[in-house]
Amino acid sequence: GEDVEQSLFLSVREGDSSVINCTYTDSSSTYLYWYKQEPGAGLQLLTYIFSNMDMKQDQRLTVLLNKKDKHLSLRIADTQTGDSAIYFCADFNDYKLSFGAGTTVTVRA
Amino acid sequence: NAGVTQTPKFQVLKTGQSMTLQCAQDMNHNSMYWYRQDPGMGLRLIYYSASEGTTDKGEVPNGYNVSRLNKREFSLRLESAAPSQTSVYFCASSDFGTGGYEQYFGPGTRLTVT
Numbered sequence: 001g002e003d004v005e006q007s008l009f010l011s012v013r014e015g016d017s018s019v020i021n022c023t024y025t026d027s028s029s030t031y032l033y034w035y036k037q038e039p040g041a042g043l044q045l046l047t048y049i050f051s052n053m054d055m056k057q058d059q060r061l062t063v064l065l066n067k068k069d070k071h072l073s074l075r076i077a078d079t080q081t082g083d084s085a086i087y088f089c090a091d092f093n094d095y096k097l098s099f100g101a102g103t104t105v106t107v108r109a
Numbered sequence: 110n111a112g113v114t115q116t117p118k119f120q121v122l123k124t125g126q127s128m129t130l131q132c133a134q135d136m137n138h139n140s141m142y143w144y145r146q147d148p149g150m151g152l153r154l155i156y157y158s159a160s161e162g163t164t165d166k167g168e169v170p171n172g173y174n175v176s177r178l179n180k181r182e183f184s185l186r187l188e189s190a191a192p193s194q195t196s197v198y199f200c201a202s203s204d205f206g207t208g209g210y211e212q213y214f215g216p217g218t219r220l221t222v223t
Contacts, residue, residue, distance in 0.1 A: 008149070031209035042113075042199055042214035043152075050209070088151060092210055095140060095159045096167070099151040 004091055006100035012107055018076040020103045022089035025070060029091035032065065034074045037086045037102070046074070046087075081107050111135055113215035115200050121221045122190040130185040130218050132200030140203045141183035142167075142212065143175060145196040152199065158183055190222045 003025045012018045024032070030051050035043040049056045049063045049072070056063045062075040072089055086102040116131045134141065139160045144152040144167075154167030156175040164175050172194060174186045183202075187194060197219050201212040 004151075031211075033208075033211060035214075042216045043201075043212075045208070045211050045213070048208045048211060095210065096142075096154060096157060097152075097210075097212055099153075101149055101151040 004089060004098050004100040006087075006089055006103045008101060008103060010103055010105045012079050012105065014079060014081060014107050014109055016079055018074075018079045018083065018105055018107075020074045020076075020087050020089075020105065022072040022074075022100055023070055024072065024089070024091045024098075026091055026093050026098070027070065029093050031092040032063075032072050033090045033092065033097065034061075034063065035088040035090065035099075037088065039085075043088065079105075079107050081109075083107055113200055113202055113213055115198075115215035115218050117218060118216065119219045121223065122187075123223055124191060126190050127186065127188050128190065129187075130198055130200075130220075131182070132184065132215060133182045134200075134202040134213070135181065136202060136204070136213065137180070138202035138204040138213075139180070140210070141177065142201040142203070143173075143183070143185045144199045144201065145169065145194075146199060146217075147196050155185065155198075190220075192222045194220065195222045196220060 033048045034046040060077045084107045090097040090099045142157040143155040158177040161180045200215045203210045203212040
């Protein structure tokens with residue numbers, strides 16, 4: 001199957017920017033997604049990017065896609081305590097999403 | 110509009126017991142999915158149904174069966190539960206929209222097999 005890899009942990013100070021990185025192997029991925037999971041809850045779609053785009057901005061969120069290197073990143077500006085969660089990247093191919101293991105983001109005061 | 114609902118929220122089974130996890134969506138989506146989530150492993154696809162009347166195996170189908178009862182409902186059955194099936198199970202649904210096939214998730218079922 002397709003592999004999606006992420007670093008497992010990120011600690012960031014409140015008010016700073018967070019950057020979560022992800023690499024994927026499937027060059028035919030058409031859409032790539034970022035999901036957020038808060039403790040005890042399901043996954044919530046944060047944002048997505050189509051594979052022919054390099055960047056997408058949505059309020060505090062910026063997604064960068066380097067298709068040549070198969071690298072995806074999510075930047076959260078002005079990180080708040082409510083941003084503490086697990087963040088998953090996922091790529092879409094053949095009706096299915098392949099998820100990374102998730103990056104646990106901890107926001108410290 | 111409830112989105113994706115799952116029952117039960119929590120379940121404890123003994124090894125060898127059987128149970129069915131229920132999932133329903135009210136968004137008129139064609140595709141539905143069952144995942145399991147284990148610490149440090151992300152979400153792994155168990156089975157999916159691309160459209161009503163079809164089901165296909167995902168990455169980890171062994172020990173599970175599914176039924177796409179109608180367009181709204183997709184159930185997951187454990188015939189003989191094993192401790193290795195202790196996990197959090199998520200159901201999701203999707204259809205093609207502006208974000209591609211973005212999936213919408215239920216709240217999860219936390220299953221413990223002793």
